[in-house]
Amino acid sequence: MLDAIQQFFNRTLAPQDDAQRVLTLELATAALLCEVVRADYQTGASEIDALRNMLQTRFALDRAAVDELMDLAAEEAEQAVDHFQFVRLVNEHYDYADKVELVELMWRLAYADDALDALEEHRIRKLADLLFVRHSDFIRTKLRVQEGRDGAGV
Numbered sequence: 001m002l003d004a005i006q007q008f009f010n011r012t013l014a015p016q017d018d019a020q021r022v023l024t025l026e027l028a029t030a031a032l033l034c035e036v037v038r039a040d041y042q043t044g045a046s047e048i049d050a051l052r053n054m055l056q057t058r059f060a061l062d063r064a065a066v067d068e069l070m071d072l073a074a075e076e077a078e079q080a081v082d083h084f085q086f087v088r089l090v091n092e093h094y095d096y097a098d099k100v101e102l103v104e105l106m107w108r109l110a111y112a113d114d115a116l117d118a119l120e121e122h123r124i125r126k127l128a129d130l131l132f133v134r135h136s137d138f139i140r141t142k143l144r145v146q147e148g149r150d151g152a153g154v
Contacts, residue, residue: 025093025094026055026059026061026069027069027072027073027076028085028086028087028089028090029102030051030055030069030070030072030073031073031077031086032083032086032087032090032102032106033051033055033073033102033106033109034070034073034074035077035083036106036110036120036123036124036127037051037109038074039110039119039120039122039123040117040119040120041119042113042117044113046112046113046114047109047112047113048070049112050109050112051070051109051112052067054105054109055069055070058105083126083130084130087127087131090102090131091131091132094131096132096133099131099132099133100133100137100141102131103127103128103131103133103137103138103141104144104145106123106124106127106128107124107142107144107145108145110124111145111146111149125138
């Protein structure tokens with residue numbers, strides 16, 4: 001037991017190189033996106049596929065790596081008491097434009113099943129606030145996603 005605790009602190013407190021930091025940011029980003037997928041308590045295949053495609057595109061990972069990342073992120077999101085650990089990491093390492101892009105990805109996930117649930121919108125609003133995304137950008141990203149869907153004939 002003491003060895004396990006010591007290993008945890010060595011991993012947690014040890015300085016991280018860039019490769020480890022990127023993986024941690026990937027996991028934090030994926031966990032926040034998983035929070036949107038889980039918000040309405042109904043996870044459909046269209047949402048899972050959209051999440052998979054987003055992660056593959058955003059992080060240039062192959063399908064196996066994305067599946068592993070999604071599993072880890074879902075597990076982290078399920079076990080997390082709150083969003084602070086994920087939001088803190090994103091706030092420390094993402095610039096404002098990256099945070100706005102992340103909020104837009106959240107909207108895309110919320111609309112992936114062709115229906116925006118009030119719980120999904122609430123979750124995105126809460127996460128956008130925690131990411132210090134201005135309300136005007138929160139609304140702008142929502143409208144951009146809606147317009148993209150309308151233009152696609154959805």
